[in-house]
Amino acid sequence: MLVAASELMIERSSIEISLSDIAQKSGANAALVKYHFGNKDGLLLALLARDAATEMSNLEYLLAQPITSTAKLKLHIAGIIRAYHRFPYMNRLIHYLLHETNAGSADEVSKFFVAPLLDFHRRLLAEGVSRGEFRATDPVLFYTSLIGACDHLFFGRHAMSRATGVGPVTDDVCRQYIKHMETLICGGILTQAGEAAAAG
Protein backbone atom coordinates (compact mmCIF):
# COMPACT_ATOMS: atom_id res chain seq x y z
CA MET A 1 0.00 0.00 0.00
CA LEU A 2 2.93 2.33 0.69
CA VAL A 3 4.34 1.48 -2.73
CA ALA A 4 0.97 2.22 -4.34
CA ALA A 5 0.68 5.56 -2.52
CA SER A 6 4.22 6.52 -3.49
CA GLU A 7 3.67 5.63 -7.16
CA LEU A 8 0.36 7.50 -7.29
CA MET A 9 1.90 10.66 -5.86
CA ILE A 10 4.80 10.51 -8.32
CA GLU A 11 2.43 9.88 -11.27
CA ARG A 12 0.20 12.80 -10.32
CA SER A 13 2.93 15.13 -8.97
CA SER A 14 0.58 15.78 -6.08
CA ILE A 15 -0.08 14.55 -2.56
CA GLU A 16 -3.82 14.85 -3.23
CA ILE A 17 -4.60 11.18 -3.40
CA SER A 18 -7.53 9.42 -1.76
CA LEU A 19 -7.67 6.25 0.30
CA SER A 20 -9.85 4.65 -2.37
CA ASP A 21 -7.27 5.51 -5.10
CA ILE A 22 -4.63 3.80 -2.97
CA ALA A 23 -6.88 0.82 -2.32
CA GLN A 24 -7.63 0.46 -6.03
CA LYS A 25 -3.98 0.73 -7.09
CA SER A 26 -2.72 -1.68 -4.43
CA GLY A 27 -5.51 -4.20 -4.87
CA ALA A 28 -6.37 -3.92 -1.16
CA ASN A 29 -9.70 -2.59 -0.02
CA ALA A 30 -10.10 0.81 1.63
CA ALA A 31 -11.09 -0.81 4.96
CA LEU A 32 -7.74 -2.60 5.08
CA VAL A 33 -5.88 0.67 4.43
CA LYS A 34 -7.82 2.21 7.32
CA TYR A 35 -7.11 -0.82 9.50
CA HIS A 36 -3.36 -0.51 8.94
CA PHE A 37 -2.90 3.26 9.05
CA GLY A 38 -5.99 4.71 10.73
CA ASN A 39 -6.50 7.36 8.08
CA LYS A 40 -4.80 9.00 5.12
CA ASP A 41 -2.45 11.07 7.26
CA GLY A 42 -1.39 7.90 9.04
CA LEU A 43 -0.51 6.33 5.71
CA LEU A 44 1.37 9.44 4.54
CA LEU A 45 3.30 9.49 7.80
CA ALA A 46 4.23 5.81 7.42
CA LEU A 47 5.41 6.48 3.86
CA LEU A 48 7.54 9.43 4.91
CA ALA A 49 8.97 7.38 7.81
CA ARG A 50 9.97 4.63 5.36
CA ASP A 51 11.67 7.07 2.95
CA ALA A 52 13.32 9.00 5.79
CA ALA A 53 14.73 5.78 7.31
CA THR A 54 16.41 4.96 3.98
CA GLU A 55 17.93 8.43 3.72
CA MET A 56 19.13 8.38 7.35
CA SER A 57 20.91 5.07 6.91
CA ASN A 58 22.64 6.61 3.88
CA LEU A 59 23.86 9.42 6.16
CA GLU A 60 25.42 6.95 8.63
CA TYR A 61 27.17 5.23 5.74
CA LEU A 62 28.41 8.58 4.42
CA LEU A 63 29.79 9.64 7.81
CA ALA A 64 31.84 6.43 8.04
CA GLN A 65 33.55 6.89 4.65
CA PRO A 66 37.35 7.44 4.57
CA ILE A 67 37.09 10.81 2.78
CA THR A 68 37.44 14.45 3.87
CA SER A 69 34.60 16.16 5.77
CA THR A 70 34.34 18.57 2.84
CA ALA A 71 33.75 15.70 0.42
CA LYS A 72 31.10 14.30 2.78
CA LEU A 73 29.38 17.68 2.96
CA LYS A 74 29.32 17.93 -0.84
CA LEU A 75 27.89 14.43 -1.18
CA HIS A 76 25.29 15.32 1.47
CA ILE A 77 24.19 18.47 -0.39
CA ALA A 78 23.83 16.50 -3.62
CA GLY A 79 22.02 13.76 -1.69
CA ILE A 80 19.37 16.09 -0.25
CA ILE A 81 18.65 17.75 -3.58
CA ARG A 82 18.52 14.41 -5.43
CA ALA A 83 16.22 12.85 -2.79
CA TYR A 84 13.79 15.77 -3.04
CA HIS A 85 13.95 15.53 -6.82
CA ARG A 86 13.48 11.75 -6.97
CA PHE A 87 10.60 11.81 -4.47
CA PRO A 88 8.91 15.12 -5.25
CA TYR A 89 6.16 14.23 -2.82
CA MET A 90 8.61 13.99 0.09
CA ASN A 91 9.10 17.71 0.28
CA ARG A 92 5.38 18.45 0.03
CA LEU A 93 4.53 15.75 2.56
CA ILE A 94 6.92 17.21 5.10
CA HIS A 95 5.33 20.64 4.71
CA TYR A 96 1.86 19.17 4.85
CA LEU A 97 2.49 16.98 7.89
CA LEU A 98 4.42 19.67 9.75
CA HIS A 99 2.11 22.57 9.16
CA GLU A 100 -1.36 21.51 8.23
CA THR A 101 -2.17 18.44 10.24
CA ASN A 102 -2.30 17.78 13.96
CA ALA A 103 0.51 18.28 16.46
CA GLY A 104 1.04 14.51 16.75
CA SER A 105 2.04 14.16 13.08
CA ALA A 106 4.34 17.16 13.39
CA ASP A 107 6.04 15.56 16.40
CA GLU A 108 6.54 12.34 14.47
CA VAL A 109 8.07 14.16 11.48
CA SER A 110 10.37 16.08 13.80
CA LYS A 111 11.47 12.82 15.41
CA PHE A 112 12.23 10.78 12.32
CA PHE A 113 13.25 13.54 9.93
CA VAL A 114 14.44 16.73 11.66
CA ALA A 115 16.19 15.18 14.68
CA PRO A 116 18.38 12.60 12.85
CA LEU A 117 19.31 15.10 10.12
CA LEU A 118 20.27 17.72 12.71
CA ASP A 119 22.28 15.09 14.57
CA PHE A 120 24.12 14.22 11.36
CA HIS A 121 24.94 17.91 10.82
CA ARG A 122 26.25 18.20 14.40
CA ARG A 123 28.58 15.24 13.90
CA LEU A 124 29.77 16.21 10.42
CA LEU A 125 30.46 19.82 11.46
CA ALA A 126 32.31 18.67 14.59
CA GLU A 127 34.40 16.29 12.50
CA GLY A 128 35.19 19.01 9.93
CA VAL A 129 36.18 21.50 12.64
CA SER A 130 38.38 18.96 14.42
CA ARG A 131 40.16 18.20 11.13
CA GLY A 132 40.70 21.91 10.50
CA GLU A 133 38.54 21.87 7.38
CA PHE A 134 35.49 23.85 8.62
CA ARG A 135 35.08 27.08 10.54
CA ALA A 136 33.24 26.65 13.86
CA THR A 137 29.57 26.69 12.82
CA ASP A 138 26.40 26.38 14.87
CA PRO A 139 24.68 23.14 13.74
CA VAL A 140 21.12 24.39 14.27
CA LEU A 141 21.72 27.53 12.21
CA PHE A 142 23.58 25.46 9.62
CA TYR A 143 20.73 22.96 9.40
CA THR A 144 18.23 25.79 8.94
CA SER A 145 20.17 27.44 6.14
CA LEU A 146 21.09 24.27 4.24
CA ILE A 147 17.71 22.54 4.46
CA GLY A 148 15.85 25.80 3.83
CA ALA A 149 17.88 26.52 0.70
CA CYS A 150 17.50 22.96 -0.69
CA ASP A 151 13.82 22.83 0.18
CA HIS A 152 13.13 26.18 -1.49
CA LEU A 153 14.25 24.93 -4.90
CA PHE A 154 11.22 22.67 -4.86
CA PHE A 155 8.83 24.55 -2.60
CA GLY A 156 9.45 28.03 -4.01
CA ARG A 157 10.07 27.24 -7.67
CA HIS A 158 6.51 27.10 -8.93
CA ALA A 159 5.90 30.49 -7.34
CA MET A 160 8.85 31.88 -9.25
CA SER A 161 7.88 30.33 -12.52
CA ARG A 162 4.77 32.48 -12.88
CA ALA A 163 5.78 36.11 -12.98
CA THR A 164 9.48 35.71 -13.55
CA GLY A 165 9.84 33.34 -16.47
CA VAL A 166 11.76 30.79 -14.39
CA GLY A 167 11.22 27.23 -15.60
CA PRO A 168 10.41 24.06 -13.65
CA VAL A 169 12.95 21.93 -11.75
CA THR A 170 14.44 19.68 -14.43
CA ASP A 171 17.36 17.25 -14.00
CA ASP A 172 19.60 19.96 -15.40
CA VAL A 173 18.36 22.55 -12.89
CA CYS A 174 19.07 20.05 -10.10
CA ARG A 175 22.62 19.57 -11.31
CA GLN A 176 23.13 23.34 -11.49
CA TYR A 177 21.68 23.82 -8.01
CA ILE A 178 23.88 21.09 -6.53
CA LYS A 179 26.92 22.85 -7.99
CA HIS A 180 25.68 26.26 -6.81
CA MET A 181 25.02 25.02 -3.26
CA GLU A 182 28.35 23.18 -3.02
CA THR A 183 30.21 26.32 -4.07
CA LEU A 184 28.14 28.63 -1.86
CA ILE A 185 28.25 26.47 1.27
CA CYS A 186 31.92 25.58 0.92
CA GLY A 187 33.46 28.77 -0.40
CA GLY A 188 30.83 31.51 -0.28
CA ILE A 189 30.31 34.11 -2.93
CA LEU A 190 33.37 36.31 -2.48
CA THR A 191 36.42 36.24 -4.73
CA GLN A 192 39.82 36.60 -3.08
CA ALA A 193 39.70 40.32 -3.91
CA GLY A 194 36.23 40.45 -2.34
CA GLU A 195 37.48 38.78 0.82
CA ALA A 196 40.31 41.26 1.11
CA ALA A 197 37.81 44.13 0.66
CA ALA A 198 35.40 42.67 3.21
CA ALA A 199 38.19 42.20 5.75
CA GLY A 200 39.85 45.56 5.15
Place this chain on the structure above:
Amino acid sequence: MLVAASELMIERSSIEISLSDIAQKSGANAALVKYHFGNKDGLLLALLARDAATEMSNLEYLLAQPITSTAKLKLHIAGIIRAYHRFPYMNRLIHYLLHETNAGSADEVSKFFVAPLLDFHRRLLAEGVSRGEFRATDPVLFYTSLIGACDHLFFGRHAMSRATGVGPVTDDVCRQYIKHMETLICGGILTQAGEAAAAG
Protein backbone atom coordinates in the same frame (compact mmCIF):
# COMPACT_ATOMS: atom_id res chain seq x y z
CA MET B 1 -8.19 48.37 7.85
CA LEU B 2 -4.74 47.21 6.69
CA VAL B 3 -3.25 48.58 9.89
CA ALA B 4 -5.89 46.75 11.94
CA ALA B 5 -5.24 43.49 10.09
CA SER B 6 -1.49 43.84 10.51
CA GLU B 7 -1.80 44.58 14.25
CA LEU B 8 -4.17 41.67 14.77
CA MET B 9 -1.84 39.22 13.05
CA ILE B 10 1.13 40.44 15.09
CA GLU B 11 -0.86 40.26 18.36
CA ARG B 12 -2.02 36.75 17.65
CA SER B 13 1.11 35.47 15.86
CA SER B 14 -1.27 33.98 13.34
CA ILE B 15 -2.81 34.82 9.98
CA GLU B 16 -6.05 33.23 11.16
CA ILE B 17 -8.06 36.39 11.56
CA SER B 18 -11.63 36.95 10.41
CA LEU B 19 -13.14 39.83 8.48
CA SER B 20 -15.34 40.63 11.47
CA ASP B 21 -12.26 40.81 13.77
CA ILE B 22 -10.71 43.29 11.34
CA ALA B 23 -13.93 45.28 11.10
CA GLN B 24 -14.22 45.44 14.88
CA LYS B 25 -10.61 46.48 15.41
CA SER B 26 -10.65 49.13 12.66
CA GLY B 27 -14.08 50.53 13.57
CA ALA B 28 -15.30 49.86 10.01
CA ASN B 29 -18.09 47.38 9.35
CA ALA B 30 -17.48 44.04 7.67
CA ALA B 31 -19.46 45.11 4.59
CA LEU B 32 -17.01 47.97 4.01
CA VAL B 33 -14.05 45.57 4.30
CA LYS B 34 -15.71 43.38 1.68
CA TYR B 35 -16.45 46.40 -0.53
CA HIS B 36 -12.77 47.45 -0.51
CA PHE B 37 -11.04 44.09 -0.77
CA GLY B 38 -13.63 41.63 -2.05
CA ASN B 39 -12.79 39.02 0.59
CA LYS B 40 -10.23 38.16 3.23
CA ASP B 41 -7.63 36.99 0.71
CA GLY B 42 -8.04 40.31 -1.11
CA LEU B 43 -7.27 42.15 2.10
CA LEU B 44 -4.27 39.92 2.91
CA LEU B 45 -2.94 40.46 -0.60
CA ALA B 46 -3.31 44.26 -0.26
CA LEU B 47 -1.49 44.14 3.08
CA LEU B 48 1.37 42.09 1.67
CA ALA B 49 1.57 44.43 -1.35
CA ARG B 50 1.87 47.42 0.99
CA ASP B 51 4.64 45.80 3.07
CA ALA B 52 6.46 44.50 -0.02
CA ALA B 53 6.42 47.97 -1.63
CA THR B 54 8.16 49.42 1.46
CA GLU B 55 10.81 46.68 1.41
CA MET B 56 11.41 47.07 -2.34
CA SER B 57 11.97 50.82 -2.07
CA ASN B 58 14.53 50.05 0.65
CA LEU B 59 16.32 47.79 -1.86
CA GLU B 60 16.57 50.58 -4.45
CA TYR B 61 17.97 52.89 -1.79
CA LEU B 62 20.48 50.22 -0.73
CA LEU B 63 21.67 49.63 -4.29
CA ALA B 64 22.41 53.35 -4.74
CA GLN B 65 24.64 53.60 -1.62
CA PRO B 66 28.37 54.42 -2.09
CA ILE B 67 29.54 51.20 -0.36
CA THR B 68 30.98 47.89 -1.59
CA SER B 69 28.69 45.25 -3.11
CA THR B 70 29.71 42.99 -0.23
CA ALA B 71 28.49 45.53 2.32
CA LYS B 72 25.21 45.85 0.38
CA LEU B 73 24.78 42.09 0.36
CA LYS B 74 25.33 41.91 4.12
CA LEU B 75 22.83 44.70 4.75
CA HIS B 76 20.38 42.91 2.46
CA ILE B 77 20.71 39.60 4.37
CA ALA B 78 20.13 41.41 7.67
CA GLY B 79 17.22 43.30 6.07
CA ILE B 80 15.38 40.14 4.96
CA ILE B 81 15.76 38.42 8.32
CA ARG B 82 14.72 41.57 10.25
CA ALA B 83 11.70 42.14 8.00
CA TYR B 84 10.49 38.56 8.50
CA HIS B 85 11.07 38.94 12.23
CA ARG B 86 9.32 42.34 12.53
CA PHE B 87 6.35 41.18 10.44
CA PRO B 88 6.03 37.51 11.39
CA TYR B 89 2.86 37.31 9.37
CA MET B 90 4.66 38.31 6.15
CA ASN B 91 6.38 34.99 5.80
CA ARG B 92 3.22 33.00 6.55
CA LEU B 93 1.15 35.18 4.23
CA ILE B 94 3.52 34.60 1.35
CA HIS B 95 3.30 30.84 1.85
CA TYR B 96 -0.46 30.99 2.24
CA LEU B 97 -1.08 33.20 -0.80
CA LEU B 98 1.41 31.31 -2.98
CA HIS B 99 0.36 27.81 -2.16
CA GLU B 100 -3.10 27.61 -0.71
CA THR B 101 -5.22 30.14 -2.50
CA ASN B 102 -6.10 30.61 -6.15
CA ALA B 103 -3.66 31.07 -9.04
CA GLY B 104 -4.53 34.77 -9.31
CA SER B 105 -3.22 35.54 -5.80
CA ALA B 106 -0.08 33.54 -6.48
CA ASP B 107 0.53 35.56 -9.66
CA GLU B 108 0.14 38.81 -7.74
CA VAL B 109 2.59 37.70 -5.04
CA SER B 110 5.08 36.66 -7.72
CA LYS B 111 4.75 40.06 -9.37
CA PHE B 112 5.17 42.31 -6.37
CA PHE B 113 7.40 40.13 -4.21
CA VAL B 114 9.39 37.52 -6.17
CA ALA B 115 10.03 39.52 -9.36
CA PRO B 116 11.42 42.74 -7.77
CA LEU B 117 13.55 40.80 -5.29
CA LEU B 118 14.98 38.61 -8.04
CA ASP B 119 15.67 41.73 -10.11
CA PHE B 120 17.52 43.27 -7.15
CA HIS B 121 19.66 40.12 -6.82
CA ARG B 122 20.46 40.22 -10.54
CA ARG B 123 21.66 43.80 -10.31
CA LEU B 124 23.58 43.40 -7.05
CA LEU B 125 25.34 40.24 -8.28
CA ALA B 126 26.22 41.90 -11.60
CA GLU B 127 27.62 44.91 -9.75
CA GLY B 128 29.65 42.70 -7.39
CA VAL B 129 31.06 40.66 -10.28
CA SER B 130 31.97 43.76 -12.30
CA ARG B 131 33.80 45.17 -9.26
CA GLY B 132 35.70 41.91 -8.81
CA GLU B 133 34.11 41.25 -5.40
CA PHE B 134 31.81 38.31 -6.27
CA ARG B 135 32.28 35.07 -8.18
CA ALA B 136 29.98 34.75 -11.19
CA THR B 137 26.73 33.46 -9.67
CA ASP B 138 23.40 32.59 -11.24
CA PRO B 139 20.84 35.04 -9.80
CA VAL B 140 17.89 32.62 -9.88
CA LEU B 141 19.84 29.94 -8.00
CA PHE B 142 21.20 32.59 -5.64
CA TYR B 143 17.70 33.95 -4.97
CA THR B 144 16.45 30.43 -4.23
CA SER B 145 19.22 29.63 -1.77
CA LEU B 146 19.22 32.97 0.07
CA ILE B 147 15.45 33.41 0.36
CA GLY B 148 14.95 29.72 1.16
CA ALA B 149 17.50 29.83 3.96
CA CYS B 150 16.12 33.06 5.47
CA ASP B 151 12.54 31.88 5.13
CA HIS B 152 13.29 28.55 6.78
CA LEU B 153 14.39 30.20 10.04
CA PHE B 154 10.76 31.24 10.49
CA PHE B 155 8.92 28.59 8.53
CA GLY B 156 10.91 25.60 9.75
CA ARG B 157 11.72 26.65 13.30
CA HIS B 158 8.54 25.58 15.04
CA ALA B 159 8.91 22.16 13.46
CA MET B 160 12.41 21.92 14.89
CA SER B 161 11.42 23.13 18.31
CA ARG B 162 9.37 20.04 19.05
CA ALA B 163 11.56 16.99 18.92
CA THR B 164 14.92 18.65 18.97
CA GLY B 165 14.82 21.08 21.89
CA VAL B 166 15.45 24.07 19.62
CA GLY B 167 13.87 27.25 20.99
CA PRO B 168 11.71 29.88 19.27
CA VAL B 169 13.07 32.70 17.08
CA THR B 170 14.02 35.42 19.58
CA ASP B 171 15.83 38.71 18.81
CA ASP B 172 19.03 36.99 19.82
CA VAL B 173 18.46 34.05 17.45
CA CYS B 174 17.84 36.57 14.64
CA ARG B 175 21.15 38.29 15.34
CA GLN B 176 22.95 34.94 15.38
CA TYR B 177 21.31 33.89 12.12
CA ILE B 178 22.17 37.19 10.41
CA LYS B 179 25.81 36.64 11.40
CA HIS B 180 25.69 32.99 10.31
CA MET B 181 24.15 33.83 6.92
CA GLU B 182 26.57 36.72 6.26
CA THR B 183 29.52 34.45 6.98
CA LEU B 184 28.11 31.52 5.03
CA ILE B 185 27.03 33.48 1.95
CA CYS B 186 30.16 35.61 1.82
CA GLY B 187 32.89 33.19 2.83
CA GLY B 188 31.39 29.70 2.99
CA ILE B 189 32.19 27.16 5.62
CA LEU B 190 35.72 26.15 4.71
CA THR B 191 38.83 27.33 6.50
CA GLN B 192 41.90 28.11 4.38
CA ALA B 193 43.19 24.63 5.13
CA GLY B 194 39.79 23.27 4.07
CA GLU B 195 39.94 25.16 0.79
CA ALA B 196 43.36 23.78 0.05
CA ALA B 197 42.11 20.25 0.80
CA ALA B 198 39.01 20.72 -1.37
CA ALA B 199 41.08 22.03 -4.27
CA GLY B 200 43.82 19.41 -4.01
